[in-house]
Amino acid sequence: MGCRLVPGKCPLAVLSVIPYSDGTFNQSVTVIAFCPNTTEVHIYKFFTDKWEKLHVLAKHDQIVSGIDWSRSSNKIVTVSHDRNSYVWTQEGQDWVPTLVILKLNRAALCVHWSPKENKFAVGSGAKSVSICYYEQENNWWISKVIRKKHESSVTSVAWHPNNIHLATTSTDGKCRVFSTIIKGVDTRGPQAGASVDWKFGEQIAQLDLSPTWAFGVRWSPSGKTLAYAGHSSMIYFVDDVEGSPAAQNLALRDLPLRDILFVSEKMAIGVGFDCNPLIFAADETGLWSFVRYLDERKVTPSTSKASQLSEALGKLYGQSRQGSSSDTVEPSKPRGGAHENCITCIVPLRKGSESIVKRFSTSGLDGKIVVWDLENHITIPK
């Protein structure tokens, strides 16, 4: 299923952005960038069968909380808890940073390049989203901040394919869609959307479906469907957000998700505290449902989770259960899978310009980055 890299012993808090297939050697070379829970970003290359460390980008003062690598313009943007952001461009063998002033007074939490790679959005703990764009005359990146509407930290941002709509999720449980039209950067083309002209920072829609924190918002490849995860073990699929939103709330059987990836228009992968990617698929009518876990696991330990829970609860209430033997109720951790701890991030690996994602990588709090290959395992409905 995949190659693994265990770079350090510490949990990898935020990781990877991993695109890249270098055609020059006629082989697919995977290059990844991640933060090993420090203030640096490491870039590794997977060549034949081993990983080589290529570069270390060290400029931030605190943990790097978000990384995104733009494929066509080959820039890396990093944001950190130190409230700063750097855009790294490759000059020769080195990566040169350019500071972007985000005007934040709290940590930056997540970052994503827009589809045209002329803007990037940064979500922060200051209840705001900074949209940054490049100003040619002064040769620097300027940020415009969306300060209103969010009531708490912005955990995740996602760009609609039209390069203008931005979806955000927040720890206030709501998912919002904003317009990020910037004069001089965005041309109002026919695909710019509805007849209404949205101003920068105007809220197009607010989805209040989750009673708890929301994470991992993503648009489907065409932009018709929006998906995000709620911390109450729910995943929400919303169609036609700008027009008349229609939501499907899927209750998950197990633990909550932290991040989502749309593999195609009709299939999505969710990752989270189950330590195992979940596959969701939509049928012809557009009804989403859970298909299965991606990773086949060995049989779970002898006593089921449910009876362990009951034993523990019983002990709390001073009850003695008949028949149960052990005094040592071990916390049952999932065994034998690729990840041993919560998966926090899922990133696609695209070859060229294919619309269906066949390979992706996940990274988690166990310090592992796992590359998954869907090619031989499941058929992906378009």
Next chain:
Amino acid sequence: GKSLTACSEPSSLAPQPGSVGDRGRRPSPLCEPPPRSNQKTQHCLALLVAGEMSSAAYLDTDENLEALISRIEQKSRKIETLLKQSKPVEALKTALEGSPLKTRDERCKSANWIVVHRAMMAIRDIDGMFNSLDTEYYDILMKYLYRGLSTGDRPTCDQCLKIHEKLTERAGLGCILRSLADTVNTVFVVDKSIVAYLQLVWLVAS
């Protein structure tokens, strides 16, 4: 801008009626029926839409609370009948349906709890109960189980623990998470100490 909320509020709150929730399914009997409509509540509704009254205040007008309490009393009578006919599972379903989850009024919630408790304690065959209980009841049953566990009363806790084990097997950990995380649809009046208590139970259990 448009807004979409998860609760089954009267249709004038959501811009597009019927755009919320699962598609193509009949409205669940577990959803609270919307508040009764008369001149006074229409006035309150107008205030709510204008943003001058909070949704909690709207739901908790005296009219609505009286209506809720009388509904719970009706349920209680129906449950006694069902229990006399030895139909404890039907009784439990009746008790769980139309529970006042959104209101913030302690009386209503306690009154419904008493009714659910009565039905729950009457169940002897727990496996059998799950064979005829639909999955849409799982989340709300789990919430009431935790309310039962919080009473500390020995027979109640025994029964709740037995049901809890089977329910967790069937519904998974997600069900437990939803009962802990949902501060909008509650069976307690949300109280910080209770939330901390539940979290303590969860921590010890895992």
